[in-house]
Amino acid sequence: MENKLITDKPITIIGVGDGAIQILCHIGSECKGNVSFIMYNTNVEPLECSKDLGNDDEKVIVVSCLGGDCGNSTAPVVVREARKLGKNIMAILTLPFSLEGSSKLEKALESAKEIESIADMTIMIQNQYFMDNYGKQPIIEAYRKADEIICRMINQIIMI
Numbered sequence: 001m002e003n004k005l006i007t008d009k010p011i012t013i014i015g016v017g018d019g020a021i022q023i024l025c026h027i028g029s030e031c032k033g034n035v036s037f038i039m040y041n042t043n044v045e046p047l048e049c050s051k052d053l054g055n056d057d058e059k060v061i062v063v064s065c066l067g068g069d070c071g072n073s074t075a076p077v078v079v080r081e082a083r084k085l086g087k088n089i090m091a092i093l094t095l096p097f098s099l100e101g102s103s104k105l106e107k108a109l110e111s112a113k114e115i116e117s118i119a120d121m122t123i124m125i126q127n128q129y130f131m132d133n134y135g136k137q138p139i140i141e142a143y144r145k146a147d148e149i150i151c152r153m154i155n156q157i158i159m160i
């Protein structure tokens, strides 16, 4: 099957928190088509978010590496506002490494659970997988592996 080039339909990709912004920066340089980007790196008020989402994009992809304050608190706000505006929402989330501790993981899971209950589709990626399955490597290498996979995934998704 021939891959049609991305969508005439507009897509907004929203990155929440530092990790997600890294990922979006990779995608941004490769991405063709009717795609726009929003990046949040602080806590965001619902009103501000709904203004940012106020155009006629049908589909939003919310990317967040959960575990930090910004992602944990703002990614659910973004998803709630997108839902109120009737968007089709896909969430792509990562969960923290085991070595980051259980309290970080618990908070991440709490946010993930809320997001999953609202979004049309949620893809959850465990950073730990890249630590366990690609040989011993520094944490930064595991991040880059996760980022690469997420970038490829998004590039495929937006071509559908």
Ligand SMILES: Nc1nc2c(ncn2[C@@H]2O[C@H](COP(=O)(O)OP(=O)(O)OP(=O)(O)O)[C@@H](O)[C@H]2O)c(=O)[nH]1
Pocket: 016, 017, 018, 019, 020, 022, 023, 065, 066, 067, 068, 069, 070, 071, 072, 094, 095, 096, 097, 100, 104, 127, 143, 144, 146, 147
């Ligand atoms: N895949 C991936 N995960 C990352 C990266 N950087 C951080 N993370 C993970 O994402 C989680 C959240 O980190 P950040 O994105 O830096 O946090 P934040 O949302 O900006 O939150 P604060 O800085 O605490 O306000 C961490 O627990 C890490 O597991 C990255 O470059 N790639």
Ligand SMILES: [Mg+2]
Pocket: 017, 018, 041, 068, 070
């Ligand atoms: Mg941060």
